Amino acid sequence: MSDQPKAPVTPVPAHEPPYYAAVFTTVRTQEQDGYRETNARMEELVKDIPGYLGMDHAQTPGGLGITVGYFRDADALAEWRSHTEHRMAQRRGRDEWYRNYTLHVAKVERSHTFVRPPEN
Amino acid sequence: MSDQPKAPVTPVPAHEPPYYAAVFTTVRTQEQDGYRETNARMEELVKDIPGYLGMDHAQTPGGLGITVGYFRDADALAEWRSHTEHRMAQRRGRDEWYRNYTLHVAKVERSHTFVRPPEN
Numbered sequence: 001m002s003d004q005p006k007a008p009v010t011p012v013p014a015h016e017p018p019y020y021a022a023v024f025t026t027v028r029t030q031e032q033d034g035y036r037e038t039n040a041r042m043e044e045l046v047k048d049i050p051g052y053l054g055m056d057h058a059q060t061p062g063g064l065g066i067t068v069g070y071f072r073d074a075d076a077l078a079e080w081r082s083h084t085e086h087r088m089a090q091r092r093g094r095d096e097w098y099r100n101y102t103l104h105v106a107k108v109e110r111s112h113t114f115v116r117p118p119e120n
Numbered sequence: 121m122s123d124q125p126k127a128p129v130t131p132v133p134a135h136e137p138p139y140y141a142a143v144f145t146t147v148r149t150q151e152q153d154g155y156r157e158t159n160a161r162m163e164e165l166v167k168d169i170p171g172y173l174g175m176d177h178a179q180t181p182g183g184l185g186i187t188v189g190y191f192r193d194a195d196a197l198a199e200w201r202s203h204t205e206h207r208m209a210q211r212r213g214r215d216e217w218y219r220n221y222t223l224h225v226a227k228v229e230r231s232h233t234f235v236r237p238p239e240n
Contacts, residue, residue, distance in 0.1 A: 009184045011145040014222050021143055021226050023188055025131040025176050029236070056145050058178035058186040064129045066178040066186040068143055070224075094234060102134050102233040104190075106141050106226030113222040114214060116149070 012054035012070050014111035019053060019070060020077050023104040026065040031096045038089050045085060051076025132174035132190050134231035139173060139190060140197050143224040146185040151216045158209050165205060171196025197225065
């Protein structure tokens with residue numbers, strides 16, 4: 001059981017501001033039944049939200065997890081937030097999977113991406 | 121050599137909005153000489169910036185790293201951004217440590233923290 005994505009990793013690039021970022025930081029419990037399946041299902045569902053721009057995830061083994069979802073505007077984020085199946089997953093997260101979490105909802109004002117030039 | 125923090129992890133809690141979040145997503149190169157020392161030094165230096173609220177970090181082994189720095193306002197973030205030693209570290213990151221990265225600077229509009237009730 002591993003949370004590691006397959007390399008190479010492609011983080012979400014800078015988009016034209018303004019857009020929204022939902023920063024979700026989590027510490028998990030020992031109770032992880034169904035977590036992976038639900039997480040995979042959410043990753044599929046969110047793609048259907050109009051204005052969804054992408055998602056970054058990093059997980060320190062045994063430590064902090066950070067997921068950042070990017071959305072074109074507040075309406076897109078609100079639609080995802082209130083999605084029925086997503087709400088059920090949120091509840092299960094509080095009941096079972098998360099020891100604690102924080103959600104920061106933020107409007108991106110500027111952003112940039114650096115890509116290393118190819119080595120010769 | 122491990123990037124794992126010691127447990128228990130204490131993520132940065134929700135603060136009273138508005139505040140700023142700088143979301144920094146990174147994929148690293150094979151060239152990591154000096155990275156850990158510089159990173160530790162930056163973690164110390166940033167604490168001296170007035171308005172610094174804290175930092176969250178997660179690192180998937182061999183994959184994506186996400187660091188989120190939280191600041192009370194844009195001025196605090198600007199001061200950190202232009203800090204001389206930090207600027208030197210930024211340059212070294214582009215020259216050596218990062219294959220790519222994206223920085224999203226965002227104003228937090230709302231946030232909340234969930235803490236699991238103690239088990240009986």
